[in-house]
Amino acid sequence: MGHVLQIGNRSVTSEELPSLLAGYQMLPQLVQEVLIDEAIAPITCAEEELIGAREQFYAQHQIVDEATRQQWLNRHGMTLAQLDALATRSLRIEKFKEATWGAKLESYFLERKSKLDKVIYSLIRTQDMGIAQEIYFRVMEGEQSFAELARTYSQGPESQTDGLIGPVELSVPHPQLAHMLSISQPGQLWPPHRIGEWIVIIRLEKFIPAQMDEQMRRRLLNESFNQWLQQQLDDVSLSPLADALPADALATESLPTVEPSEPPAADTSSQPPASSSTAPPAEPPAKPGAPKPPSGAAGGQGNGGHPPAAQPQLVPTSILLSVPDPKAVKPTTLSSSPPAAPTVAPIVES
Secondary structure (H helix, E strand, C coil), X not given: CCEEEEECCEEEECCCHHHHHHHCCCHHHHHHHHHHHHHHCCCCCCHXXXXXXXXXXXXXXXXXXXXXXXXXXXXXXXXXXXXXXXXXHHHHHXXXXXXXXXXXXXXXXXXXXXXXXXXXXXXXXXXXXXXXXHHHHHHHHCCCCHHHHHHHHCCCHHHHHCCEEEEEECCCCCHHHHHHHHCCCCCCECCCEEEXXXXXXXXXXXXXXXXXXXXXXXXXXXXXHHHHHHHHHHCCEECCHHHHCCHHHHHHHCCCCCCCCCCCCCCCCCCXXXXXXXXXXXXXXXXXXXXXXXCCCCCCCCCCCCCCCCCCCCCCCCCCEECCCCCCCCCCCCCCCCCCCCCCCCCCCC
């Protein structure tokens, strides 16, 4: 049992370390970083890239001379080689992303484009179909502006922005609302539609198509990398401390095996020759003048001549714990309950 850490008066052993990491919820993060390091292991950096990454890392952590560098290494328990690996890690990850998914980004962009396009639109929502119909006809007839009616009657946060929302990607609104916007022309006004608990009136103001620029390229690379990493994490199971031991250690450190006991050998010096049903299990050395037991005899004294029953073997068991899947964050949809709004007065003709 080797000591790997001394923290105050406590010595942490290598056997304790996995359990401590799990208890502090640090084991999943460790697994993630190990998976990344395995993936980028073949990626190398040129000498000038190493120097640049090291200088940037030193500036970021205020390492100005040999003394402060040594203090940083001591504080983090790292060697100089580990420091260089850490300084270039981000660069090597970016190289890994480019080498793995760079050539596939164009097709991936086309697959995602319908969700990446952005829109600016106006929205009024209410729960009264009669009021929604009246609002729609007033906008159509030009009696009042959309912005004025949204400020007065919309029951969502868009009432604070004259009903205007965006620019937002089409992946953000409710799917039904996003479909309506995707097939709209700028300025097109939709009659009242029920979406969830709301009755909505929408008008597309502007459509902004997604473009494959450098910012979009960087985003898609990160998306591809994160999806790959999540798949790798899903394939990993974390086991408790007992399962982390090597197989040979498990064989020796598990529950002891119960072996069948042997009955004591009988003293043949004072007993008559044993019959075939009462012979001891093993022949003791013959004493001078002692009669020999018949050959082929087997059995044991005190057991009725029957051999002892074999005891069951105890086999160590282990339990596997699976890493829970991270929860995906869902965008807010139109059906989300809005802040409380004042009572809507009916619209009447002036």
